[in-house]
Amino acid sequence: MPKNDTHMTMRVVNHIRTMIESGGLQPGDRIPPEREFARKLRISRASLRTGIGYLAAMGVMDVRHGVGTFVAEGPPEIGKSSLSLLGALHGFQSWQMFEARRILESELAALAAERGKEQQFTAMSEEVTEMYATVDNPMEYLIHDVRFHRVIAQASGNPILAALMETITSALYDERRKTAERSRDLKQSADLHREIYRAIRSRNPHEARSVMERHLAMAQSAQDLEAAEAGTNGHVGKPQTASAPKRSRAAEKQD
């Protein structure tokens, strides 16, 4: 909803947005060099850079020093690093992220069971296999773990939900890496993933949802434990009652 401002930033954003919507710009495509593009748009290079920076911050563009600027490829991610920033600002808790993830992924699993395609089932199966094969290598295991969940998200047929999940997981992923080495019971984890796979494969949404939920609950307590051992224990609490709503001002958004 970028406004039609006179602002140079928005002029750039809208221009590129139009190019994308008209199909003239596809993921992976490259936009002209800054100097040239700026000349074409009749604006200064600085302003152009502001606009590109805006798009890059939102994950729409991918700027590579010394190479060029491209339309972002790969799975869309909604707030890239904004989650951790906003988290620091509003005091997001670890259990809240897990809760969000649990809700999203459970539903994702159910949808995948309904809409998944053969090809995606195959991909899931392969990742599960790899997980069994790397139960002794936590770092490697984690990679396939992430991929498995990502395939499920794709199979759900809803890229928006997939993008939201990607946002949450990438935030969680950082914490995860710190404790991954301490992982154990990966065999058990793999078993659970296999169960998830089977439920989805047999197109049983209810089963898929519940197994996924079980898996994530287990994963959470496991990570909490690992974190505690590592002493990296940040702010992790339980939803005792509710988070303190210190907000009283309405803060409506009218304009």
Place this chain on the structure above:
Amino acid sequence: MPKNDTHMTMRVVNHIRTMIESGGLQPGDRIPPEREFARKLRISRASLRTGIGYLAAMGVMDVRHGVGTFVAEGPPEIGKSSLSLLGALHGFQSWQMFEARRILESELAALAAERGKEQQFTAMSEEVTEMYATVDNPMEYLIHDVRFHRVIAQASGNPILAALMETITSALYDERRKTAERSRDLKQSADLHREIYRAIRSRNPHEARSVMERHLAMAQSAQDLEAAEAGTNGHVGKPQTASAPKRSRAAEKQD
């Protein structure tokens, strides 16, 4: 997640991030003027602006021309306008947004039933009252509708889920305004909201979830209808099987 790059942008981001985490910067606070701040950080004003632009794009900062730069207030929103941009890029469909909303809000309602506080129940009640009072004024009604759902999100005690919902709804909100005038059966809508309220109030998560789901399904079909009448009918489909990977063109006119 922002790396410790030598990049000026990240230096600024990290610096501000630190100020936020250390509590030295609260929502609503103002940061020093650009010229002064740049001098203090030993970087050029241009670089500082790049960093601030990055934070502003993510909704962490709020820059006001001629006034100053502030830490964002109000309910956190994850990807602000990125959703519509990414949507154009990856061909998000309207039904996908509704589906995402349905899943999020249903769960939000259930959580609110479990964790909501008296004060929030009161706020919900008031909004429902206002809705009944404005059944003849669609625009006004919509405002209270939005507020009602926002209170539920707050009551869920999970600001992350609330932020995700805020992102989806704000994207949907734009479409909504175009067709709001055609709304009818607002009485019926209000009734449904009252039911939701009652379920939450009586701390019945299951009931809350199911009523919310019913409400949103109804809202979706209503809006589809209105949009169709208005001829503004963009790309609205049903989840036939699954969305194609990434080569679907919509490219309708949006603004």
Place this chain on the structure above:
DNA sequence: TCCCGGCAGTGGTCCGACCACTAGAATACA
């Protein structure tokens, strides 16, 4: 008292120069 013009402060835009990085071409070496 009220209106309005000016003023100071702050973000927005522009220019033009130079730095830093990358990839590939040209060159040197074995």
Place this chain on the structure above:
DNA sequence: TGTATTCTAGTGGTCGGACCACTGCCGGGA
């Protein structure tokens, strides 16, 4: 000939300093 090294063109990143545009406020005048 094949491989390693160096050079170079192209591209984004940073700089600083000038000037524009907006906002809020204060003081003078009706």
